[in-house]
Amino acid sequence: MTDFEVTAEPGVPQVQTARTFDAPLDLVYRAFTEPDLLVQWLGPHGYTMTIDRYDVHDGGTYRYTHTDDKGNAWAFHGVFHGDPSTDGMVQTFEFEGAPGHVSMDTVTFDEQDGRTTVRTNSVFQSVEDRDAMVTSGMETGMREGYERLEELLVRELKARHD
Amino acid sequence: MTDFEVTAEPGVPQVQTARTFDAPLDLVYRAFTEPDLLVQWLGPHGYTMTIDRYDVHDGGTYRYTHTDDKGNAWAFHGVFHGDPSTDGMVQTFEFEGAPGHVSMDTVTFDEQDGRTTVRTNSVFQSVEDRDAMVTSGMETGMREGYERLEELLVRELKARHD
Numbered sequence: 601m602t603d604f605e606v607t608a609e610p611g612v613p614q615v616q617t618a619r620t621f622d623a624p625l626d627l628v629y630r631a632f633t634e635p636d637l638l639v640q641w642l643g644p645h646g647y648t649m650t651i652d653r654y655d656v657h658d659g660g661t662y663r664y665t666h667t668d669d670k671g672n673a674w675a676f677h678g679v680f681h682g683d684p685s686t687d688g689m690v691q692t693f694e695f696e697g698a699p700g701h702v703s704m705d706t707v708t709f710d711e712q713d714g715r716t717t718v719r720t721n722s723v724f725q726s727v728e729d730r731d732a733m734v735t736s737g738m739e740t741g742m743r744e745g746y747e748r749l750e751e752l753l754v755r756e757l758k759a760r761h762d
Numbered sequence: 763m764t765d766f767e768v769t770a771e772p773g774v775p776q777v778q779t780a781r782t783f784d785a786p787l788d789l790v791y792r793a794f795t796e797p798d799l800l801v802q803w804l805g806p807h808g809y810t811m812t813i814d815r816y817d818v819h820d821g822g823t824y825r826y827t828h829t830d831d832k833g834n835a836w837a838f839h840g841v842f843h844g845d846p847s848t849d850g851m852v853q854t855f856e857f858e859g860a861p862g863h864v865s866m867d868t869v870t871f872d873e874q875d876g877r878t879t880v881r882t883n884s885v886f887q888s889v890e891d892r893d894a895m896v897t898s899g900m901e902t903g904m905r906e907g908y909e910r911l912e913e914l915l916v917r918e919l920k921a922r923h924d
Contacts, residue, residue, distance in 0.1 A: 611776055613774070613775070614775060658823060658841065659821045659822065660821065661821040678843050679820065679821050679842070679843050679854075679866055681841050681856070682856070682864070687862070690854070690864050692841075692854065694844070700850065702843055702868070704865075704866040705888075723866065723882055723884060723886065725866075743765070
């Protein structure tokens with residue numbers, strides 16, 4: 601178990617996170633870019649994710665929905681800037697419950713001694729937008745999603761060695 | 763002649779601008795979204811703009827180059843988030859001379875008494891990126907581009923009434 605670090609300074613429209621996983625970079629990167637893996641971990645515990653589209657290339661768009669066990673649904677969409685690589689993926693992000701409020705996320709991947717650190721950098725159109733996202737449970741959602749990702753990576757690594 | 767306002771607070775990865783033009787919203791919006799008009803004004807005085815692509819729709823990509831009279835060239839590319847409208851256009855932006863550094867720009871248009879105010883909101887991945895963009899002459903480039911836009915709007919309005 602490693603720490604999930606979140607940096608969100610007062611008055612700055614930005615959130616940065618870092619988390620290290622006990623898995624090689626190529627597998628972690630696949631979990632962020634391949635829909636059949638992404639759908640298994642993104643989002644809080646107990647939610648079901650449905651991916652309408654996830655076209656990981658320059659100008660590709662994505663849209664997905666998280667649904668809880670009562671049937672409440674939260675949909676998100678955005679577009680990829682540039683062709684993502686292990687050096688980083690850049691994408692816009694809009695929660696359809698707050699249309700017109702868009703952020704831009706950058707994810708980078710670094711491997712050291714077989715472990716991979718994932719860093720995210722999200723910038724928002726305003727501090728108010730950033731604060732609303734943090735208040736809405738962004739940190740809990742990401743923390744729980746990463747816990748699910750850790751479980752997925754363990755399963756995938758076990759399958760590799762079986 | 764109206765003022766060009768720029769807000770770039772210390773320690774915040776953001777730049778906001780505002781400029782009012784003596785022209786109706788529909789014409790100003792066309793000048794931002796139609797390549798044959800955009801090419802006539804975007805960029806500083808004395809530069810030639812070449813547009814490789816400018817696909818103004820969700821997931822559409824753009825790329826253009828500014829060339830000075832000595833043949834020096836600066837190329838930029840990005841992607842549109844969502845279908846732009848007069849309520850706003852959102853796009854990513856990357857100067858190819860500094861690959862991997864991406865910002866997200868939001869442009870909104872408001873008309874009052876036949877005059878249109880254009881507001882831009884640019885957020886950067888870091889304060890360092892923001893400072894580098896400001897230091898590189900962003901304000902002068904935008905100010906001169908808007909002077910050229912003002913001239914273009916006068917020409918277009920004259921043509922409408924001839």
